Amino acid sequence: MGFVQFKGVTKTFGKSVAVDTMDLDIARGEFFSLLGPSGCGKSTTLRMLAGFVAPSTGSIHVHGRDITRLPPEARDIGIVFQNYAIFPHMTVFDNIAFGLVERGENRADIKRKVDAALDQVGLGGFGERFERQLSGGQKQRVALARVLVIEPEILLLDEPLSALDKKMREEMKFWIKNIQKSVGITTIYVTHDQSEALTMSDRIAVMNQGRILQVGSPVEIYERPNSRFIAEFIGESNLLSGRLTAGGVRVGDTVVPAAQAQGADGAEVALLIRPEQIRLEPVTEGEAPMLTGRVADEVYQGALRRYQVETGGQTVTVEVPNRPDLAQLPPGAEVALYWTPESGVALR
């Protein structure tokens, strides 16, 4: 049984459905991401769990207890907001002490715990500062310390990296993940950024238009997406149109082996192959390629070369690592495309 459970939860605002009959099970200690484009209902899901909005129907359970009607302060769930929501009229110390004060702890305990929390997030000595004297990354750390110090059962993170610059974002990704692991707290992370979700999560739920499309590990989500939407939303993808046939997918005149190729013969499908999983070679007499084509374009990107290859009227993007031992393939060259059979996924 899941530690956090959504049972048939729907939230409507007027006529629009933000979250549509959601069922969700999250295990204790898990780092779980809700991933989807803006407006997909992921933030509403988080706000329902935090207690800021009530579900229209359905119920939410934590540890077997129905919390659907509990006010936020009775839920024991901590949240870090996108803009951090640091109290600007309080020092960093008082911000972190806020929850402890509300719990009626004595001053000595508060002092000890806040100092420990400041050290934990690497902000020792910052206690007397105010919000406006902090950088984005420091605000982030204060917001996290303020939540962790009350040792909640669940930690909610609402796009916590989106206000940071790229370099800081990379750094904080691993930092948050490390803290989460060392504390062992059940964490639900809302993001529209697939790389954040893939890097940090134990499991990911991909959402669109108020529904969960797929729940799985980062590997499953990336390598075995169950829909074209997910294939296109997460990472770069080639989606070749073809028809189901015995042994795979017929693309043009060639039959290509593919995973998940269930369905009636002749059904229209898209064959997903990730650009980095394709090997590109000059046409030779050796091993039979998956497809053959002609290089239409080559773009040098430093760490890799990016090719557009035309095959039977469709274009395939291929990313090749920039290694001197790999053959140069100028535009116009006839090429063979190779990949392992598991790399091809047939999607309806």
Place this chain on the structure above:
Amino acid sequence: MSALSTNVFAQARMKWLLVVPLLAFFVVFFVIPVGLLFATSLNPQAIGQVAVTADLTLDNYLRFFSRSNYLLAAGRSVILGVIVAAITVVVAYPMAYVIAKTEHPGRNTFLLILVLAAMQLDMVIRLYGMMVILGDEGLINQMLRGLGLIGAESSVQLMYNFMGVVMGLVQFALPFMILTLVGVIRGIDPSLEEAARSLGASRRRAFLRVTLPMSMPGILSGSLLVFALSISSYIVPALMGGFRVGVLPIHIFQQVAEGARFQFGATIAVILFVLSALAVAIYLRLGRRHSGGLA
């Protein structure tokens, strides 16, 4: 390149031209009159004389500070301003909170129009309206008589006293306070209150520890505005107090309009001005504390 940079500098210079009309207005209609007022207050008493002379003396100020009725009037003005500001904050805050938290645009506009509607009528007309309610033969006294709570010939004194002036000023000042507070409360990020809630604060505690302290800049500037409006108001003490509540503006009027003693009237006006300036100084000091050490 050089043409472009010249242009940018020219534009920066042009920007200052935008404040010239206001500055000119301010100098002609505020700085010069107040300066003349100061000068007049330093001239010796000469009944009927308006013009400023080079003959300077502190006699008028000595006279003000040696007469207890003027000092009492100054004290009465300050107490009036403080009481009105305090009552106005308490009455205006809930209304301002509701308006600020009403997201529906139509309803929000409607509430603001209600507030502004109170400002559409001239103060004199609004005060006569209050007399209909508060006067000796007014609605409240009639009701009390009808209920037999007071004798048929008697009445409760609701106006022509200090409380009457306070009520008149509160109703005059409310819209100013509400509008000031709405702006400040609306500027408070709602996620701050949510953060407080999820950290374990009840709705009431979240309000007391986050929303209210963050409203302090608005409460302070609104109070300052109301204080200044209240201590400088002449029409409200005149009509609601019936000249029986001797605050500084009433004394100014009596000196100038009834006694033609412009010099002493100017002196009282300067003292009123200084009281307002003191309030601003106190406000700045408190404001600094509430903005977390840095104003």
